[in-house]
Amino acid sequence: METRGYTSPLREEAAARTRERVLLAAAELFAEGGYARTSVAAIARAAGVAVNTVYTSVGGKSALLLAMVDDGVADEAVRATTAALTSATSAAEVLRLVARGTSVTRDRRELTLSVLLDNRDAHPDVAEAARVAEAEVRARFAEAADRMLELGGLREGVGGEELRRALWFYFGFPAWRVVRAEGLSWGDGAVWLCGQASDSLLAR
Amino acid sequence: METRGYTSPLREEAAARTRERVLLAAAELFAEGGYARTSVAAIARAAGVAVNTVYTSVGGKSALLLAMVDDGVADEAVRATTAALTSATSAAEVLRLVARGTSVTRDRRELTLSVLLDNRDAHPDVAEAARVAEAEVRARFAEAADRMLELGGLREGVGGEELRRALWFYFGFPAWRVVRAEGLSWGDGAVWLCGQASDSLLAR
Amino acid sequence: METRGYTSPLREEAAARTRERVLLAAAELFAEGGYARTSVAAIARAAGVAVNTVYTSVGGKSALLLAMVDDGVADEAVRATTAALTSATSAAEVLRLVARGTSVTRDRRELTLSVLLDNRDAHPDVAEAARVAEAEVRARFAEAADRMLELGGLREGVGGEELRRALWFYFGFPAWRVVRAEGLSWGDGAVWLCGQASDSLLAR
Amino acid sequence: METRGYTSPLREEAAARTRERVLLAAAELFAEGGYARTSVAAIARAAGVAVNTVYTSVGGKSALLLAMVDDGVADEAVRATTAALTSATSAAEVLRLVARGTSVTRDRRELTLSVLLDNRDAHPDVAEAARVAEAEVRARFAEAADRMLELGGLREGVGGEELRRALWFYFGFPAWRVVRAEGLSWGDGAVWLCGQASDSLLAR
DNA sequence: CATGAATGAGAGTTCATTCAT
DNA sequence: TATGAATGAACTCTCATTCAT
Structure with missing residues (x-):
């Protein structure tokens, strides 16, 4: 079974580029x-590759969705926000971090998110991918909630369960959808949502 | 759509029943x-008819959507509300009529509306049907707006254009979607929406 | 649900002809x-129909095999033999009937049987169809065995279980395969197999 | 197939092991x-190598079959038997050698042989490989036949042509298949087949 | 020697739709 | 009016194979 750790950086990079081209084309279409x-043929055409390169580089049609979600989860902005939580000094700062973080992600992953939200009621594959994405976001929010509880300064009676639900309400997918529907910029939306959440969750 | 007087009434009635069965099965699926x-085969199976009967009784797949919309437009509740407008004596009453009318329609056409709203971003056929449905509702709202302007009693500065937009905002598809999302009954939703609209549109 | 018993004999006959053409082409290929x-495309081409007519008239690829088996089971020769059993007057006559019946079937269904036997070890679909076919033949043999026991005249100590197994041994698929391998005609094979079976099963 | 004396023995040995692993996995699957x-992908997976290693180490899919046959031909047991023929002192001993040799080969190459026999009617690649294997065995039998004629002691009137055909009949693929079907061990089968062959071919 | 990436060809199957009846 | 049969087009996906590394 002795696998040689044989890695050709050039090939690897080329493969990554191919994968990204495919994913981008898929998201757009x-x-x-x-x-x-x-x-899948249309995706391949748009990405400038053979039909089956879609399968070898990413996987089947539903795998494309999951790959988009994975890429979103692995986004640097997400990791940066998660990391910044540890050095936050107040619950208010956590809220600001979450607001900015979700705002940035929303901006960078707009295509993927609109695919997930617009098609989730119309196709089980998308519903599944959306479910995965939502679970990931909720997990990050749970970390933020824990940190807020550690730091204190919350309105009286606000517990973990409620806090997690509130974070999803103020910064989850539907909230940002309203922001877009209202015609706000992502930045203005972040400010507005952060204000609403602060009013509701923080001690005066 | 007017039926010819000298067609066999029995056959006509049977055909109408077939059509309804097909449409109901389609909406559910x-x-x-x-x-x-x-x-289409699944629809035919669920309706207990041959595949082609779907075509002869209603039309192709996209025609099913338009037929659902037409049936909704021709709903008795809609005609009753429209008729009642002429005998309304105040703008406030018009708002109450619109609230009750849209509430009833929403209840009776829930299946069709969820199809239209859940799939409009995912399929052009549905988008088209949804567009038609929206235009029909907006046309009814325009009639209501005209009647309100005739009766007077509106907040100062409220013109026709603005009134029509407001009616859509308070009683259109998205508004009722919020009602459902909030877990309100259609009746309670009607009361709540009517209150919001009255506050915003009527003179104190 | 009220299905009209609407049957057009012309259409039905044409459909049956199509089905037969497809099955014959499939068996040959x-x-x-x-x-x-x-x-499937090759089968359709050989049968002179569209690819999907194969699906609408018979079913998928594996359904073709099962349809062949069903046709074999429903073969007139099988029914005739089964019917003749009731008027047989001795176990020896039953053996002769079985020998002649399997011989005729083997002749008429040679194509199907060679497909089943040559491919059963190479493909699960064929294995399944062969299993079905074998079960059918064994069921017919069980009837013959019952009749033989009724009529008596069997070698001492021959019971139902053993009799059924012996009938399969002497007149089942492998036996006739040997006949073919030895270069005998079906008729001569029937005589030979019947002789072997009589020696083994009947009282002297 | 002769190896160049100055190739790295280590690498060569590793390559041979890879080839064997691939062939074994292929035979099993x-x-x-x-x-x-x-x-081919499944074979590669089972062998723990990359897909392309199957191509570089053995060749395409059909080459796998031929390689199995070659390995069987090159089996030590075959060579040993062939060598022993030269020192045999009677036709009876030749028969015993052939019986034992084919028995051992049948045991060691069971996987390959079942692949060839079970799939030869279902796929031309396998038919071709089976033809090659059969030709090889027949060639060995021809050598044995020649030796038997040299040694004498055959039944009157038995010539070369007939002798070769008889050897295939008694020790070829179909004969051993019957042995397996009858549930005999390879050893018992050898004794039985050798007895049949001796009765038929040797002078009393 | 062995590899990962990419490919072209083709598979089985499903679909919405139309035709003669 | 409603039907069963038949169709052409399109789909997702798997396959054996080759290329540069």
């Missing part, structure tokens, strides 16, 4: 024409 | 599995 | 090139 | 799931 109506 | 993933 | 290597 | 339904 899914967003434009809907998940069900977008064929 | 579309709502359950999504528009794109529901095949 | 399967026998010639093997089950796995024969594509 | 072919026997288990059939030739046509076994993919």
Whole structure:
């Protein structure tokens, strides 16, 4: 079984580029024409690769969605926000970090998120990917909630369960959808949502 | 749509029943599995008719959506509300009529509306049908707005354009979606929405 | 649900002819090139129909095998033999009937049987169809065995279990395969197998 | 196939081990799931190598079959038997040697042989490999036949042509298949087949 | 020698739709 | 009016194979 740790950096990089091209093309076409109506052949054409390169580089049609979600989860902004939580000094700062973090992610992952939200009721594959994405975001929010409880300064009677639900309410997918629907910029939306959340959750 | 007087009434009635069975089956399956993933064959099976009867009785797949919309538009509740407008004696009463009318329609057409709203971003056929449905509702709201302007009693500075937009905001598809999301009954939703609209539109 | 018993004999007959053409083409191609290597497209081409007519008239690829088996089971010769059993007057006559019946079936269904036997070890679909076919034949043999026991005249100590196994041994698929391998005609094979079986099973 | 004396022995040995692993995995999967339904990727996975190593170490899919046959031909037991023929002192001993030799080979190459025999009617690649294997065995039998004629002691009137055909009949693939079907051990089968052959071929 | 990436060809299957009846 | 049969087009996905490394 002795696998040689044989890694060619050039090939690896080229493969990563291919993968990214495929994912980007898929996100654009899914967003434009809907998940069900977008064929793998169309994605391959848009990405400039053979149909089966989609399969070898990412996987089947549903794997494309999950790969998008994974990429979003692994986004640097997410990790940076998570890391910054540890050095936060107040619950208010945590809220600001979450607001900015979700704002940035929303901006960078707009395509993916619109695919997930627009198609989740219309196709089980998308519903599943959306479920995964939501679970990931909720997990991050749970970390933030824990940190807030550690730091204190919350309105009286606010417990862990409630805090996690509130974070999802103020910074989860539906909240940002409202921001977009209202025509606010992501930055203004962050300020507004952070204000609402602070009013509701922090001690006066 | 007017029926010819000298057609066999029995056959006509049977045909109408067939059509209704097909439409109901289609609405249920579309709502359950999504528009794109529901095949005409599945609809025919659920309706207990041959595949082609779907075509002869209603039309192709996209025609099913438009037929649902047409049926909703032709709903008795809509006509009753429209008729009642002419005998309304105040703008406040018009708002109450609109609130009750949209509430009833929402209740009776829930299946169709969830299909339209859940799938409009995922499939052009649905988007088109949703557009038609929205235009129909907006047209009814325009009538109501005209009647309100005739009756007077509006807050100062409220013109036709603004009034029509406000009616859509308070009683259109998204508003009722919020009602459902908040867990209110259709009746309570009607009261709440009517209150919001009255505060905003009527002179004190 | 009220299905009209609407049957057009012309259409029905045409459909049956189509089905037969498809099945015959499939049997020939399967026998010639093997089950796995024969594509549905090739079958359709050989039958002079569209690819999907194969699906609408018979079913998928594996359904073709099962349909062949079903047709074999429903073969007139099988029914005739089964019917003749009731008027048989001795166990020896039953053996002669079975020998002649299996001989005739073997002749008429040679194509199907060679497909089943040549491909059963190479593909699970064929294995399944062969299993079904074998079960059917064994069921017929069980009837013959029951009749023989009723009529008596068997060698001492021969019971039902043993009799059924022996009938399969002398007249089942492998036996007739040997007949073919030895270069005997089906008729001569029937005589020979019947002789062997009589020696072994009947009282002197 | 002769190896160059100055190639790195270590690398060569590693390559040989890889080749063996691939061939063994292929034989097992072919026997288990059939030739046509076994993919090169599955073989590579089972062998713990990359897909392409299958190609570089052995060759394409059909080459795998031929390589198995070659390995069987090159088996030490075969060479030993062939060598022993020269020192045999009677036709009876030759028969014993052939019986023992084919028995041992049958035991050691069971996997390969079942692949060849179970799939030869279902796939041309296998048919070709089986043909090659059969030709090889027949060639060995021809040598044995020649030796028997040299040594004498054959039944009157038995010539070369007939002798070669008889050896295939008594010790070829179908004969051993019957042995297996009858549930005999390879050793008992050898004794039985040798007895049959002796009765038929040797002078009393 | 062995590898990961990429490919072209083709598979089985499902779909919405139309035709003659 | 409603039907069963048949179709052409498209789909996702798997396959054996080759290339640069």
